[in-house]
Amino acid sequence: MSIEVRFGIKRGEFSLTIDTEIPEHGVTAIFGASGSGKTTLLRAIAGLEAPENGFLKVGGVVWQDTNTFLQTHERKIGYVFQEPSLFQHLNVQDNINYGLARSKRDKSERSLDDAISLLGIEHLLKRMPWQLSGGEQQRVAIVRALAADPSMLLLDEPLAALGDEQKAEILPYLESVYQQLDIPVLYVSHSRNEVARLADHLLLLDKGTIKASGKVTDLFTSLDLPLAHQTHAETIIDTTVTSYDAEFGLATLKFSGGQFVVASNPLDSQTTVRLQILARDVSVTLEHQKDTSILNIFPVTIDHLVKESSSQMTLRLLAGKTPILAKVTCRSAQSLGLKIGDTVYAQVKTVALLR
């Protein structure tokens, strides 16, 4: 089952035209330049904009069509707005309680305490909103949305005001929340990193229209989209753990095109792990090299070659059926004589475990 979304919204010169399906499970990232309509889309889904000819079906229930329009408060959503939007007349605790009191959620539930402590706001509970920093306000807003026991989360750049370290702490928690509740999440983000890490599905917006929509792993390596051509292009691969070497802290991960050995904390066999491979971290050699600290070297065929600039090339390599992007200099490509269909060795310097 999936969420069906059809909207046509006009705002001055801008118009948003959406007709798509969003999976009912997992995280769908909404990605697009500033002004591309991300916030407008979330607002429409929340029922805060009332597009005339809209259609919206969530969990098999029609939220909006020609005859139906569920009011915002009748939609079981949790919404974190782009701007900090705490109630100015309530302290932090009461802001959180506002959502809690109106949900069916058991008030003594431990998970809310978890949220509060994981987002690091225990010491702020008695404060008024204007006594908080920008990032603190955003964190409270996240907890408040979670407290409302939503069956769908709409997050508009919830982590924009937070630093990398803090993000790294909060993201795993958010993931666990989604997974535990098994609710769909629409996540507006500007950060490719966040998307890579969190999202299963991706909706690329451009000037109010959908430029692409599909699985993150596919879209990130699609040469038709700008993502693969950016300097920081990357490949995302979902793999399965086959073994873990506790002595060196190395996990062996299997995917359709071979396997990766990755430094990590202990992992259970058969769990699914997402890997991130920056295109710049992939180099190409003609022979299998020895005597290097690079652990992951495997044969691939060159599927596509794109010259990005006078000096840079993007390669799309196939390891089995799994595409992997590589960025090399034109000079290397020339000196190694690379061309489509060649079989070469891909050296993957670093593999990051995303989740």
Add this chain to the structure above:
Amino acid sequence: MSIEVRFGIKRGEFSLTIDTEIPEHGVTAIFGASGSGKTTLLRAIAGLEAPENGFLKVGGVVWQDTNTFLQTHERKIGYVFQEPSLFQHLNVQDNINYGLARSKRDKSERSLDDAISLLGIEHLLKRMPWQLSGGEQQRVAIVRALAADPSMLLLDEPLAALGDEQKAEILPYLESVYQQLDIPVLYVSHSRNEVARLADHLLLLDKGTIKASGKVTDLFTSLDLPLAHQTHAETIIDTTVTSYDAEFGLATLKFSGGQFVVASNPLDSQTTVRLQILARDVSVTLEHQKDTSILNIFPVTIDHLVKESSSQMTLRLLAGKTPILAKVTCRSAQSLGLKIGDTVYAQVKTVALLR
């Protein structure tokens, strides 16, 4: 000459204690977790907080001491607030003109048009603030601050709501503005990337106190600070262009420890170029390898070795006197038998030109 800053500010349980000097030229990044006091510091410098025993000297002029307190409007600053703060009763053009009209700046000056077009807000000039998206508002605020002809810029996460691509467009422009005007810039950022790219100087805040202050290049590789230990640790090196190979688009860049060959657009000889080397992009071999697409390989000595986890190590390598960070797996370190004082080869897979 430098900006002398001494503040003691209390806000409930939080207190900010600052006693430092900030260079009068270039960009000083203020970096720290959410709630560490970054905004409070900027506000104090802008004269929006009135700490009792503060001292502030800018450009040889005392802005604040026991007897003096320059009002905010008497301080020639440009301030971009953390939250979008456009005047709600003025359209975009009038918001920008507000600063312009009160500065000595020639109104017909071309540079403002440049700012408007580079930040992509030409088509928004007639709009009211509530008709803009979050990122659009932020961009207007940046132009407004620049229009006020400041002699010091205070930027509180000005690019937080913008995507990577847009950042990549705007950052070089901001750089050129600073350099052209030759004014000090205090830049609050959560993004290590932005800091690496923009900042000359770095102020690390932690719970209201200064944890470190110094040149970005030094602090990024200091093993005493958390920066070098993060997964995304990186080395920043300021180098000089020695030659440019137009055929392959490769520049040769000199630094105290050797030279880099880097793919780039044409560069003039003798210009200064900042390079970014992610620690994960540096691998270590015992022999100089051939037959690889890796261009930059040079001998280094191991200065320090830190085990980060059961599987990961951070190496601090010295190329001449220039420290370079490398992340390797413990397994590699062990199999290669790395120890302090060894001379090895650093393979730098990717070097990014930051500016």
Add this chain to the structure above:
Amino acid sequence: MILSEQDLTALFVTLKLASVSTLVLLVVGTPLAWWLSKSQWRFKYLIEAIIALPLILPPTVLGFYLLVSIGPNGPIGGLVDALGGAPLAFTFTGLVIGSVFYSMPFVVQPLQNAFSSIGERPLEVAATLRASPMDRFFTIAVPMAKPGFITASVLGFAHTLGEFGVVLMIGGNIPGSTQVVSIAIYDHVEALEYGQAHWLAGSLLVLSFLLLIVVYGANRRYTVAKP
């Protein structure tokens, strides 16, 4: 005791009238102000203008027209009579109706401004947190419009205290029922009993001053921390 028994009765009637009127004003004015602040109806400004109109007539004249309308031959009086209600003129209920009518703009306008200045965002946020329109109104709009409520109550209450023309006309200055302090003071002044007028006016002022101090002082404690 310097105040006569009749004066004390008048004081009591006045406080009762002002309290009841303020209550009615808030109960009637709040939804009206809310509607005015939210409505996109293009002729809304006509309603806004109509609400301000009673202010424009001299109170005695307004009172005269009210008297005629609620009198036995007037439209309202006739209607009330047809419905089997008791006549309103020269009763406390009549006074309340007159005062409410006359003080309405002082309540509606500050409330409308206060509601408008909240903006849409907090209400939208509350809606996403499952608050129904009613719920949003009482838990978000009303507390956030607190300064407006204070102004509305103070102006409404004080204006009713000092109100005079309307009350005199439709109340008939009947001691114990429709004679309020303002009329009693006026009577003293008219009868050249200046001493008594001073005392009564003074008492009213002191009492009201204390009341106002309590209201504003309490409000101050609430808002002092906020920048």
Add this chain to the structure above:
Amino acid sequence: MILSEQDLTALFVTLKLASVSTLVLLVVGTPLAWWLSKSQWRFKYLIEAIIALPLILPPTVLGFYLLVSIGPNGPIGGLVDALGGAPLAFTFTGLVIGSVFYSMPFVVQPLQNAFSSIGERPLEVAATLRASPMDRFFTIAVPMAKPGFITASVLGFAHTLGEFGVVLMIGGNIPGSTQVVSIAIYDHVEALEYGQAHWLAGSLLVLSFLLLIVVYGANRRYTVAKP
């Protein structure tokens, strides 16, 4: 012509009085409201209470006290005399002073609320853009407090139009100078000239209604686009 020449003169005097009073109210009330909205002074609430006090007295009584104060033996009259000024009683200036005094709370309170609801941020932003306090006040605070100014002006103007007791007391009902419409209508009613009273009241209402529509209608055009 149904309105007598005297009625027309009264209408003219009234409009002049209301306009001048509103102007004075805004000029005096705006800085006062601004100060009240910004001040952190702990006894501020006393001032707030004092401003509301004139409301509490019946207008005629207030007028009586004003009459006494501006008389040759009164404190204000004595002061004016000592400064070489002309007596204020029975003059247009006296009326303006009386009206301003009486209508002050209707102007100060909405303005104070409007200023408070702007918050500090826009003013801080303006300061960083080199706007002096004066400049900020006129270019940020005043335009952003527009709804407050509209309410203040409407309440102040309308209340002065309908004002009666104070004006009657210190004005002396001199045609062409201090006889205002409210008194003229009152006179007609008292003299049982109901027909003339209706016409005059009707004209005043229509005129005021048109004025209010212009004010609110113009405001509507401005704000209709904003959510």
Add this chain to the structure above:
Amino acid sequence: SDEIRVAVASNFSGAMKAIVSEYEETSVHTVVLSFGSTGKHYAQITNGAPFDLFLAADSARPQLLEDQGIAIIGSRTTYARGRLAVWASNPEINNIKDALNNHQNIAHLAIANPKLSPYGIAAKQVLMTLDAWPKIQSKLVRGENIAQTFQFVHSGNADLGFVAYSQVVNPKQPLQGNWWIPPQSLYSPIDQQAVLLNNRQAPKDLLEFMKSPLARQLIQHYGYELP
């Protein structure tokens, strides 16, 4: 015992209070007095005000009520006759008659509004007989009723005024300055008439009491003549 509700012209309030306190000594009935202007009382009575007895300030309004069949036919009696006094609060004005004729030292002459008050009509008649009326026009200030006229003079704002004799002989108020009592021949009598508004016995009883020697003495004491 019955309650008697009496609408009393303001100028007669002192005398009436004294009469009622005497009356209540001997009667089982209680009396509730409502003071006000005669014009207002008339409007209220025609609109159903619950008064039993109306003591007007003139003869015209009782006559009208009788004509309209609201008052009891034949109950109309003159209960008191007012007398004019010209009072100069300024002790420098010795010869009041002179002052009225060559009003050099007079800034303001206060009279009651002839349109509303029988005392005003009388004042106008006196001034006309003295040939002073046209010349004095620009100095005239008009009070709404005789009490207000008195206040104009009392506060010193008017140098001279036509007040009621009952006011200057008012035992409660020791007055400064000089006064002149114009002879009755200069103006037509100011007859203050009473009418019964219903056929109840108690009010009839009170009206009878007002004709008793004790009441007549009190009326005289308060500065009125007897018919």
